[in-house]
Amino acid sequence: MVVALVTGGTSGIGAAFARNLAARGYDLVLVARSTEGLETMATEIRALGRTVETMQVDLNDRKAVDRVAARLEDPERPIDMLVNNAGFSVHSALTDPDVSAHDRGFEVMCRAVLVLSGAAARGMMPRGTGAIVNVSSTAGFITMGSYSAIKAWVTSFSEGLSIELKGTGVTVTALCPGWVHTNFHDRAGVSTSRIPNSMWVDAEQLVRACLRDVDRGKVISIPTIRYRVLIWLARHAPRSAIRSISGSISSSRRKPVAP
Numbered sequence: 001m002v003v004a005l006v007t008g009g010t011s012g013i014g015a016a017f018a019r020n021l022a023a024r025g026y027d028l029v030l031v032a033r034s035t036e037g038l039e040t041m042a043t044e045i046r047a048l049g050r051t052v053e054t055m056q057v058d059l060n061d062r063k064a065v066d067r068v069a070a071r072l073e074d075p076e077r078p079i080d081m082l083v084n085n086a087g088f089s090v091h092s093a094l095t096d097p098d099v100s101a102h103d104r105g106f107e108v109m110c111r112a113v114l115v116l117s118g119a120a121a122r123g124m125m126p127r128g129t130g131a132i133v134n135v136s137s138t139a140g141f142i143t144m145g146s147y148s149a150i151k152a153w154v155t156s157f158s159e160g161l162s163i164e165l166k167g168t169g170v171t172v173t174a175l176c177p178g179w180v181h182t183n184f185h186d187r188a189g190v191s192t193s194r195i196p197n198s199m200w201v202d203a204e205q206l207v208r209a210c211l212r213d214v215d216r217g218k219v220i221s222i223p224t225i226r227y228r229v230l231i232w233l234a235r236h237a238p239r240s241a242i243r244s245i246s247g248s249i250s251s252s253r254r255k256p257v258a259p
Contacts, residue, residue, distance in 0.1 A: 001027060002025060002026050002027070002080040002081070003026060003027045003028070003029060003077070003078065003079050003080055003081075004017075004021045004026045004027075004028055004029070004079070004080060004081035004082070004083060005028075005029040005030075005031065005068075005071065005072060005079050005081070005082050005083070005120075006018050006021070006028065006029070006030055006031065006083040006085060007031040007032070007059065007068070007083065007084055007085050007086035007112070007116070008031070008032055008085040008086030008087060009028070009030040009031060009032055009041060009083070009085065010030065010032040010034060010037030010038055010040070010041045011037060012203060013085055013135060013177065013203050013206065013207065014032075014083070014085040014086070014135075015041060015203075016203040016204050016206065016207040017083045017085060017133075017207050018030060018041060018045055019044075019045070019048075019204070020204065020207045020208060020211060021081070021083075021211075022045045022048045022050045023048070024211070025050075026050065026080070026081065027050050027051040027052070027053075028042075028045055028050060028051070028052045028053070029052075029053045029054075029055065029071065029079065030042060030045075030052060030053070030054050030055070031054075031055045031057060031059075031068055031086070032054075032055075032056065032057075032086070033056065033057070033058050034056075035056050038054040038056055039054070042054050055067070055068060055071065059086050059107065059108045059112040060104050060107045060108050062107070062111075065111070065112050065115050065116065066115075068116060068119075069115050069116055069118075069119035070119075072116060072119040072120045072123050073119045073120075073122055073123040074123070075123070075126075078123060078124075078127065079120060079123060079124070079130070080124075080129070080130055080131070081130065081131045081132070081133065081214075082116060082117065082120035082130075082131075082132045082133065083133045083135070084112070084113045084116055084117065084132070084133065084134045084135060085133075085135040086108055086109070086112065087108060087109045087135065088105070088108070088109075089147055090102060090104075090105040090145065090146040090147045090150065091145075091147075092145075092146065093145070094145055094146060101146075102146050105146055105147070105150050106150065109150045109151075109154065110150055110153055110154070110157075113134055113154055113157065114157065117132050117134065117157075117158075117161055117172070120132050121161070121164075121165055121168075121170055124168075124169075124170045125165070125168045125169075125170055127169075128168065128169035128170075129169045129170070130169070130170040130171075131170070131171045131172075131173070131214050132158075132161070132170065132171070132172045132173070133172075133173050133174075133175055133210065133214060134154050134155075134157070134158045134172070134173070134174050134175070135154075135175045135177070136151045136154040136155045136158065136174045136175060136176045137151040137154075137176055137177060137178075138176050138177065138178045138222065138227060138230070138231055138234075139151050140152035140153075140154065140155045140176065141176075141231050141234045141235065141242075142234060142242055142245065142246040143242060143243050143246040144246050148246070151176075154174060155174045155176060155220065158172050158173070158174035158219065158220075159172075159174065159219055159220070162219045171214065171217050171219075172219060173210065173213055173214050173218060173219060173220070173221050174219065174220050174221065175206075175210045175213075175221045175223075176220060176221065176222045176227075176231070177201065177206050177223065177227075178201060178224075178227045178230075201223060201224055201227075205223070206223050209221070209223035209224070210223060
């Protein structure tokens, strides 16, 4: 029996991970804030013949994060794969005196990723096998405010953790999606009407490609050739050009707050 724990596993990319992992024979531990969402997703996965455990927690709560970390380290109930997927868009201006949205973003998408990845690694290393997937974003390669900075951290952290875990049998993969067909952008109030159809990726396709990269031990997973080309260009272009492009596509720019 193999078991995967997925945070934010009730919708979007997280739900796609849950479905694809169940199809691969994994039992699931689903972590999310919504009790209703957890029940709905658990019913769907159980219909596929898999066992599902649910944890209703808010990863903005450090005590709740500790509960998930304890589950990941439980030697009596080993976890074979962790998918750190929980996340959301952060639209607050970097000059906004109210930093609560940034704080929540850091807690859920940085600190929780740090704590849960470490707990998963400690649980996996004695067994000499396991996989950690941290859902980052191609936004981390450009400069669209707090969200880009957070996702740049996730990618860099994942690379650093992969170095620490080299030779242990535990792999780390940062998944860096672009525009994905989910309800993520609707929930965030992000207009997508000007995004070309060619830039959209299906969530199921994205996850299948990521899991193939995990199987190969790849540290950075950027599904689809078009996004790999775009990110190669972003990595080699002058930073001034990246800032200019970021400014033109950002949907969350605001005028600076007067001192």
